[in-house]
Amino acid sequence: MNRLALHWQILIGMIVGAAIGITLNVSKGTREHSVSTDELPSGLSSLEFADSPSLIRISYQRDDGSPIVEIVIDGTRKTEGALTTVEQLKEHDKDAARWFHQYGRSPARRVGDASKRLGGLFLRLLRMVAVPLIVTSLLTGVTGLGHAGRLGKMFGRTLTYYLATSMIAITIGVFMVNVVRPGLQDNVAPAKNVVTDADQTLGELLFAQLETMIPSNPFAALADSSFLSIISFTLAFGIFAVIVGGRTLEIIREFFDAAFDVMMALTMAIIKLAPFGVLFLMTYVTATQGPAVFKSLFWYMLTVLLALGCHALIVLPAILHFIAKKNPLHFAQAMSPALLTAFSSASSNGTLPLTMACVEKRAGVSNRVSSFVLPLGATINMDGTALYEAVAVLFISQMYHGAVLPLDQQIVVALTALLASVGAAGIPHAGLVMMVIILQAVNLPVEMQGIILAVDRVLDMCRTSVNVWSDSCGCAVVARLEARGSAGSVEGKPSIEGEV
Numbered sequence: 422m423n424r425l426a427l428h429w430q431i432l433i434g435m436i437v438g439a440a441i442g443i444t445l446n447v448s449k450g451t452r453e454h455s456v457s458t459d460e461l462p463s464g465l466s467s468l469e470f471a472d473s474p475s476l477i478r479i480s481y482q483r484d485d486g487s488p489i490v491e492i493v494i495d496g497t498r499k500t501e502g503a504l505t506t507v508e509q510l511k512e513h514d515k516d517a518a519r520w521f522h523q524y525g526r527s528p529a530r531r532v533g534d535a536s537k538r539l540g541g542l543f544l545r546l547l548r549m550v551a552v553p554l555i556v557t558s559l560l561t562g563v564t565g566l567g568h569a570g571r572l573g574k575m576f577g578r579t580l581t582y583y584l585a586t587s588m589i590a591i592t593i594g595v596f597m598v599n600v601v602r603p604g605l606q607d608n609v610a611p612a613k614n615v616v617t618d619a620d621q622t623l624g625e626l627l628f629a630q631l632e633t634m635i636p637s638n639p640f641a642a643l644a645d646s647s648f649l650s651i652i653s654f655t656l657a658f659g660i661f662a663v664i665v666g667g668r669t670l671e672i673i674r675e676f677f678d679a680a681f682d683v684m685m686a687l688t689m690a691i692i693k694l695a696p697f698g699v700l701f702l703m704t705y706v707t708a709t710q711g712p713a714v715f716k717s718l719f720w721y722m723l724t725v726l727l728a729l730g731c732h733a734l735i736v737l738p739a740i741l742h743f744i745a746k747k748n749p750l751h752f753a754q755a756m757s758p759a760l761l762t763a764f765s766s767a768s769s770n771g772t773l774p775l776t777m778a779c780v781e782k783r784a785g786v787s788n789r790v791s792s793f794v795l796p797l798g799a800t801i802n803m804d805g806t807a808l809y810e811a812v813a814v815l816f817i818s819q820m821y822h823g824a825v826l827p828l829d830q831q832i833v834v835a836l837t838a839l840l841a842s843v844g845a846a847g848i849p850h851a852g853l854v855m856m857v858i859i860l861q862a863v864n865l866p867v868e869m870q871g872i873i874l875a876v877d878r879v880l881d882m883c884r885t886s887v888n889v890w891s892d893s894c895g896c897a898v899v900a901r902l903e904a905r906g907s908a909g910s911v912e913g914k915p916s917i918e919g920e921v
């Protein structure tokens with residue numbers, strides 16, 4: 422039997438989840454309940470609840486005659502002095518949270534909460550593979566460079582291209598998300614509630630990131646899933662393995678290549694569960710929040726797509742035209758098989774053999790350049806992913822805080838997005854896994870990812886095409902610079918008078 426392609430399965434999961442959730446939300450999303458005397462928890466003389474998708478009211482009175490306590494949770498942030506999430510209730514009043522859980526929830530919220538836990542299992546699986554996947558993917562990319570002689574000028578040029586284009590992509594993303602404000606489209610509340618890391622200056626924040634990048638104990642960093650520390654140590658380890666070279670490099674490369682294959686297989690198996698993960702998370706989001714959530718998702722998708730479009734259709738072609746001196750249209754045509762495969766597979770790694778073939782056979786770039794630039798690029802150069810990470814986290818922060826993040830925090834998001842994209846493996850949904858780093862960096866709850874999971878596949882397809890497109894353009898740029906720079910050097914041999 423022919424199985425439906427994964428992205429269709431995910432789409433179906435999303436639609437079914439949303440349909441269940443919305444039906445529940447509309448028909449069983451409201452509940453008013455007054456707990457009868459014989460059911461009252463001990464120590465209380467009254468306990469009442471009113472649960473609706475946007476507003477929860479809890480009131481209780483203790484039997485010692487103290488005044489009635491009233492707690493309001495308003496997700497729209499329109500009620501002055503109200504809490505905004507049920508999670509906050511737990512910190513605010515533990516007993517009330519327990520009673521609400523036991524007696525007060527509407528049927529829609531009950532199903533929603535159960536779905537959240539089930540969908541949470543899928544998110545846990547993703548987080549489970551994140552660390553080993555990053556380590557093995559990065560090491561495979563870096564050690565795949567071969568002997569230290571190849572780490573010359575080309576390395577510097579390639580890296581400069583990677584960093585420059587990723588930063589431009591992120592800047593476009595940050596600009597777009599500030600203009601469109603997708604997370605605030607539904608939210609007319611004035612700016613408030615933005616939790617910044619109490620008066621830390623940007624310098625301090627960045628310095629703290631720098632400190633994180635130098636883990637005092639790399640093993641502790643692994644155990645703590647401190648991604649930033651892991652990425653920087655792994656990169657250093659890989660680069661020095663290449664410098665040491667010889668048999669050592671061979672052993673390390675073989676081992677990590679094998680480990681990467683296993684991790685990749687495991688991740689692909691987990692990704693197969695995505696339709697269920699999406700179904701449960703969609704049910705959770707729509708059952709508890711109702712159809713309104715789509716309005717924000719629409720603006721979010723529009724923001725990501727506009728920003729990706731700007732980068733892929735304006736910035737990269739301009740670089741091709743002015744630096745690589747190539748006709749962007751012809752180059753895109755030559756790359757089209759790779760770009761379309763990237764789109765449908767959502768995996769830069771999966772597309773890599775095809776990308777190499779297109780760059781060499783159809784676009785006429787030498788193997789010397791492509792075999793160096795592309796494998797490394799598939800792992801560490803992800804413009805689309807970097808842009809997407811920044812937009813997604815800023816969108817989540819807008820939803821969560823009901824306001825735009827202050828500039829210094831946005832810069833932290835941008836820089837961490839760059840590192841996250843470097844660390845992301847070239848496989849479907851890797852960007853989603855890496856987003857945890859950025860959420861951690863600006864103190865946002867990881868669970869908020871549930872909101873964007875539903876539309877992740879569609880955006881993954883688009884950002885992966887942009888990733889592959891940027892790698893291919895990088896090949897053309899580096900080939901052009903190499904040809905200019907090494908005019909006179911022996912053809913076929915890389916220039917080795919390098920920076921590394």
Ligand code: ASP
Nearest residue numbers: 768769806847848851852
């Ligand atoms: N799927 C992307 C890629 O392979 C990575 C991501 O999830 O952003 O390039």
